Amino acid sequence: MCSVTYALCIVLIKQLGADFSLTESAEDEFEISFVCHRPDDLDILQEETEFSKKELQFLYRAFKNECPSGVVTEDVFKLIYSQFFPQGDSSIYAHYLFEAFDTNGNGCLSFKEFVAGLSLILRGSIYDRLNWAFNFYDLDKDGFITREEMMKIMKSIYNLMGKYVYPSIHDDTPREHVENFFQKMDRNHDGLITIEEFMESCQKNIFENLRIFQELH
Structure with missing residues (x-):
């Protein structure tokens, strides 16, 4: 996002x-x-x-x-x-x-x-950007990201892209992205993503990508 x-x-x-x-x-x-x-x-x-x-x-x-x-x-x-x-x-x-x-x-x-x-x-710093992103996903501003909120965001992104993108988007694609998102970030599997879980997962992915990039070079 x-x-x-x-x-x-x-x-x-x-x-x-x-x-x-x-x-x-x-x-x-x-x-x-x-x-x-x-x-x-x-x-x-x-x-x-x-x-x-x-x-x-x-x-x-x-x-x-x-x-x-x-x-x-x-x-x-x-x-x-x-x-x-x-x-x-x-x-x-x-x-x-x-x-x-x-x-x-x-x-x-x-x-x-x-x-x-x-x-x-x-x-902004990495922290500032991630904090902004979390608040963007947290549509009702209750301090948690739910599957319903994430689904709304994902559907809006695919609607933005339109029906004629390549490769074509299947109806299940937004839901698949949401499930993948929660598998990575919902550490305690309670169906809610906190700011701490979000920050930890995102920063871990950033550092992992940097490590892979350095190994390739």
Whole structure:
């Protein structure tokens, strides 16, 4: 899911109008001065995120150009993704992603919420990214991931991809992925995945993949 969310965040940035490479080298290419678009708490956002001041200015200009009101509604959020996935139905996944970004739950995505989420996903530590991913899966925010929640997420991802992907997706494919997910992460087999189980399993997989990569080289 993290890779899917990462890709969709890049899609969102580009659709907002920002040709934003997310690298420090690219930052030097921009000489930006638009005080009228500068949010009052730009300096605070720089301290709270992993973006530079120029990157925040650039993102804010793109954000305001697309959303003059200063907020993104869920309908606009869904529309952005639907334009990039015409063969599938991106609305359900976009709904879950919107709720993950909308941290105060008011139904509108502010610039502060937008860049805070992007910073975690794109430049956060492994712990930050995994914590964000767990909260994304935990749809009812009760501190556990259930099979039902995971199934909803998996179905939304396959709906996003559409019916014409290759190889073709069978009806049982989402359920198979959910069962595989729980076999790896549900250590005590109680049908619930805690944040501790999630973190431990994900980090173990990361280290195992790194070990295999090093052995191959």
